[in-house]
Amino acid sequence: MENRDFVLRAAIKEAGYEEDKPTIRQIVLEVAPGELVGLIGPNGAGKSTTIKTILGLMTHVNGEIMLGGKNKRYAYVPEQPIFYEYMTLWEHLHLAASAFGIEERQFAAKAEELLERFRLTEEKHHYPSHFSKGMQQKLMLIIAFLLEPDVYIVDEPFVGLDPRATTDFLKLLEGERERGAGVLMSTHVLDTAERICTGFVLINNGSVVARGSLDDVRNDAGCAKEATLFECFHALT
Numbered sequence: 001m002e003n004r005d006f007v008l009r010a011a012i013k014e015a016g017y018e019e020d021k022p023t024i025r026q027i028v029l030e031v032a033p034g035e036l037v038g039l040i041g042p043n044g045a046g047k048s049t050t051i052k053t054i055l056g057l058m059t060h061v062n063g064e065i066m067l068g069g070k071n072k073r074y075a076y077v078p079e080q081p082i083f084y085e086y087m088t089l090w091e092h093l094h095l096a097a098s099a100f101g102i103e104e105r106q107f108a109a110k111a112e113e114l115l116e117r118f119r120l121t122e123e124k125h126h127y128p129s130h131f132s133k134g135m136q137q138k139l140m141l142i143i144a145f146l147l148e149p150d151v152y153i154v155d156e157p158f159v160g161l162d163p164r165a166t167t168d169f170l171k172l173l174e175g176e177r178e179r180g181a182g183v184l185m186s187t188h189v190l191d192t193a194e195r196i197c198t199g200f201v202l203i204n205n206g207s208v209v210a211r212g213s214l215d216d217v218r219n220d221a222g223c224a225k226e227a228t229l230f231e232c233f234h235a236l237t
């Protein structure tokens, strides 16, 4: 791999759920500061497996992963929200902040701002186990934004969010990218991905089928230069 400044680099030779049965192969993926790379592929293509491999959650892995590098932070926003049943929304935020060594004063101001942004201020002392799916997803996003990481890894963020929350999320993400954070995002929402991503990694059957800018993807797909991401996706998968 060339020697650019990356917040995330992965060169996965193979990874899978069972020994000698790779689910994904030869996945090379790089995210530079300020970039938003879309990880795109049909159901079962291997997007979540790729993310799990990057996060170190897979046991059968052969390859090289550099997540953030020295002293860099990452935040992972899973597709399925994860929370503690007996902790309130505010307690979740507090726990995340303490785990990452964020100062109390700085934490409270930022947490209040994010709650307001995602219209969850009134639910501050409620239990996320009673929230709707979209509200639980907002909690995951608030925790990620609270940490101000160098890299965001977001697994399919658009499914549970309403249009207003999606807009708020994208606006916050844009600010984070201006700060220098990089983003890896898996999604099926191709028109949004086409509009916001600076680069793409398209996977099918566990391997990369196209990679780079939208023009690179059009090229790999043998599509015309006005082709949409959806058309390229269709041609490649």
Ligand SMILES: Nc1ncnc2c1ncn2[C@@H]1O[C@H](COP(=O)(O)OP(=O)(O)OP(=O)(O)O)[C@@H](O)[C@H]1O
Pocket: 017, 023, 041, 042, 043, 044, 045, 046, 047, 048, 049, 050
């Ligand atoms: N825990 C698991 N154990 C065994 N096989 C798994 C496991 N999770 C996923 N797989 C298999 O790995 C392959 C890739 O699945 P993965 O979840 O990575 O796909 P995906 O691209 O994220 O799909 P989707 O868009 O549906 O979320 C699939 O064939 C799936 O059946």
